[in-house]
Amino acid sequence: MTQTVRRPLVISPHLDDAVFSCGALLAASPGAIVCTIFAGTPREPLSTDWDRQCGFDNAQEAMPARHAEDIAALQMLDARAVHLTFLDSQYLHGNADHTSDIATAIREVMRENDHDSLLIPLGLFHSDHALVHAAARDTCLSDAPMACIAYEDGLYRRMNGLVQMRLVDLAQRGIEATPRVDPSGPPDSARLQHCFEAKQRAVQCYASQLRAFGPNGYDDVLAPERFWTLRVSDRRA
Numbered sequence: 333m334t335q336t337v338r339r340p341l342v343i344s345p346h347l348d349d350a351v352f353s354c355g356a357l358l359a360a361s362p363g364a365i366v367c368t369i370f371a372g373t374p375r376e377p378l379s380t381d382w383d384r385q386c387g388f389d390n391a392q393e394a395m396p397a398r399h400a401e402d403i404a405a406l407q408m409l410d411a412r413a414v415h416l417t418f419l420d421s422q423y424l425h426g427n428a429d430h431t432s433d434i435a436t437a438i439r440e441v442m443r444e445n446d447h448d449s450l451l452i453p454l455g456l457f458h459s460d461h462a463l464v465h466a467a468a469r470d471t472c473l474s475d476a477p478m479a480c481i482a483y484e485d486g487l488y489r490r491m492n493g494l495v496q497m498r499l500v501d502l503a504q505r506g507i508e509a510t511p512r513v514d515p516s517g518p519p520d521s522a523r524l525q526h527c528f529e530a531k532q533r534a535v536q537c538y539a540s541q542l543r544a545f546g547p548n549g550y551d552d553v554l555a556p557e558r559f560w561t562l563r564v565s566d567r568r569a
């Protein structure tokens with residue numbers, strides 16, 4: 333089902349996650365802002381396995397090309413890109429926990445951009461996704477007078493038990509996760525088809541990433557998108 337939300341701000345860990353995970357929602361919700369956290373370019377010309385699989389010699393080549401892919405994809409969906417400068421974990425040695433810096437940056441983006449709803453990743457599998465989930469979730473649930481909607485991370489949600497583990501983690505933190513049903517009701521089939529086709533076209537903009545995933549490695553991004561509304565539980569234990 334293709335959901336609609338009014339003026340969404342979508343928080344994306346990497347330069348593809350928002351479109352892979354909620355491209356149809358973006359197509360149905362023109363005027364969205366997509367803020368990508370790990371869009372920074374390292375100072376040194378680092379060369380990683382992933383970037384080489386994507387066809388790049390080093391990060392200096394990869395990141396500008398990936399910015400351009402993201403901008404092209406979001407233009408197709410009538411959305412606007414905001415690129416923050418935190419470094420993808422593939423460019424870091426060891427674990428850098430910048431949860432509080434990321435939370436501060438998200439708060440800033442929320443202040444500067446007019447929006448009615450916030451979408452965050454469920455934060456599955458990848459350490460960068462988990463980091464962004466934690467930072468965005470706590471910022472939204474503590475500061476924002478609006479619904480906090482979590483999207484299932486495209487590709488990773490297919491891995492056994494990961495969605496379930498996150499739901500258990502949320503429950504243990506006293507946060508309820510409820511499947512989100514579009515309040516505007518099921519879209520008509522013509523609109524559904526339009527949104528799905530727009531997403532398909534936008535996904536193709538991320539050519540470098542699709543090359544690394546391989547021709548059958550990204551089927552999940554064209555499957556129905558799923559969302560959860562998060563709220564702090566007021567149930568008594």
Ligand SMILES: [Zn+2]
Pocket residue numbers: 345346349458461
């Ligand atoms: Zn990612």
